[in-house]
Amino acid sequence: MAELIASRPAAGLVPVRIADLSLTEESFGALTSLSPRRGAEGALGAALQQAHGLGWPAPNRSTQTDGARLIWFGHAHALLIGPEPAQGLREHAALTDQSDAWVALRLAGDGAEDVLARLVPVDTRASQFETGHTARSLLGHAHVSLTRTGDDAFLILGFRSMAKTLVHELELAMNSVAARKGG
Amino acid sequence: MRIPCPICGTRDRREFTYVGAALPRPSDEEWGAGWDDYLHNRENPAGETRDLWQHEAGCGAWLVVTRNTVSHAVLGAELARGATA
Ligand SMILES: [Zn+2]
Numbered sequence: 001m002a003e004l005i006a007s008r009p010a011a012g013l014v015p016v017r018i019a020d021l022s023l024t025e026e027s028f029g030a031l032t033s034l035s036p037r038r039g040a041e042g043a044l045g046a047a048l049q050q051a052h053g054l055g056w057p058a059p060n061r062s063t064q065t066d067g068a069r070l071i072w073f074g075h076a077h078a079l080l081i082g083p084e085p086a087q088g089l090r091e092h093a094a095l096t097d098q099s100d101a102w103v104a105l106r107l108a109g110d111g112a113e114d115v116l117a118r119l120v121p122v123d124t125r126a127s128q129f130e131t132g133h134t135a136r137s138l139l140g141h142a143h144v145s146l147t148r149t150g151d152d153a154f155l156i157l158g159f160r161s162m163a164k165t166l167v168h169e170l171e172l173a174m175n176s177v178a179a180r181k182g183g
Numbered sequence: 184m185r186i187p188c189p190i191c192g193t194r195d196r197r198e199f200t201y202v203g204a205a206l207p208r209p210s211d212e213e214w215g216a217g218w219d220d221y222l223h224n225r226e227n228p229a230g231e232t233r234d235l236w237q238h239e240a241g242c243g244a245w246l247v248v249t250r251n252t253v254s255h256a257v258l259g260a261e262l263a264r265g266a267t268a
Contacts, residue, residue, distance in 0.1 A: 059190045059242065075190055075244040121195035135191070138198060138240045 009103035009160040013167040019178035021111055023170050026104035026155065032080045033073060035094045041076075044092035051086035062134045062147055071134050071147055071157075079145070079157075103163040107170060108153040111177045116154065118173040120146060124154070140169040187260050190242045202235040205247045205266070229253050235263060 008025055016023040036044045036056075045056035053065045057072040064070070068082035085095055107115060116124045122137045123129060124146070134147040142165055145157040158166045184196040204225055209217035226232075229252060236248045245263035250256065 060192070075238075075242040077243070121197060136241045136243075137194070143240050 009163045010105065010167060013164060014105070016167065016171050016174065018171070018174045019109075019111070019181065021107070021109040021115065021174045021178065023167065023174065024106045024108075026106050028104060029082045029099075030080070030084050031098040031102055032085045033096045033098050034078050034080055034085070034089065035076055035096075036092060037094070040092040044089065047086070047089055047092055051088060052080070052083060054080075057134075060133060060135055062132050064132070071145060073145060074136055101160055102157045103160050103166065105156040105158070105166065105170070106149070106153060107156060108150070110152060111174075111181065112152050112154055114177045114180075115170065115173045116146070118176070119169055120144075122146070124148065126151070139166060142166055142169075184255065184257065186236065186238075186246070186248055186257055188238050188241060188244070188246065189260060189262055190244055191238060194238070194241055198238060198240040199236045199246075200239040202237060202245075205233040205235045205263070231258070236260075 008027065010025040014023050014025050034044065041056060048054050048056060048070065052068050054068055054070040055063045057063050057070055057078055059072055062069060062071040068080065071079045071081065073079040079098065089095060113124050113126070119139045120137055122135045126148075129135070129148055131148050131150060134145065136143070136145055138144065139146070139156065139158065142158055142162045144166070147155040149155050156166065185193050186196065186199055187193045206221055209215070209221050211217055231249060231251050233247055233249050236246050238244050238246060246260045247263050247266040248260045249258040251258065
């Protein structure tokens with residue numbers, strides 16, 4: 001029987017390194033979207049806390065532990081990144097496996113905010129968008145989930161089918177930011 | 184133009200999709216003038232209007248946005264679920 005080799009959504013597109021900026025691909029475990037059943041937000045939060053040590057995130061926020069991250073992902077919607085979801089969560093929420101649906105990019109380095117400022121209609125400066133803050137928005141014309149993961153680092157989740165476009169847009173913006181800096 | 188999404192905060196217009204006038208759905212089971220108005224007849228006011236928008240590139244929620252078609256001022260937005268028609 002043929003041995004199939006899984007390929008990453010951004011294989012061959014990254015890494016991109018320009019001056020102090022880098023664009024790389026993250027490789028997580030499972031991605032699962034959670035939608036609480038109506039009125040079950042509290043029970044789901046308690047079950048998540050018990051099973052994964054994660055609190056239910058407020059809008060525009062994420063929560064995390066060492067091996068797992070829970071990102072607010074829209075109205076009554078969050079994305080569990082890392083572990084396989086505990087089966088008990090199904091009692092309180094609709095769970096959907098999204099593991100192969102998204103490309104996960106990490107944009108990092110001095111000037112990362114300036115790159116995003118060219119592409120995303122949300123203020124991502126640290127004064128407005130702190131580590132752990134997240135937003136659903138646009139990057140160019142593509143829908144994304146954007147999360148600040150550190151002082152100079154962002155996680156960008158985009159539709160897998162848009163991986164090439166996202167990398168292209170980001171690379172152009174990285175180049176122009178680097179050029180303006182004279183790097 | 185910026186729309187104050189009750190969930191995400193104030194966001195750029197390009198994240199939203201315009202859907203149409205926010206009208207109360209007729210309760211009649213039978214076809215009648217109420218359904219004609221609901222489906223086809225619009226006021227097209229010069230002034231304050233209420234329309235449905237979806238925060239399509241944001242949280243995905245459906246909103247009722249109140250705005251003024253003369254001044255272009257956006258006066259407010261609420262979740263369509265539970266909005267007073
Ligand atoms: Zn929103």
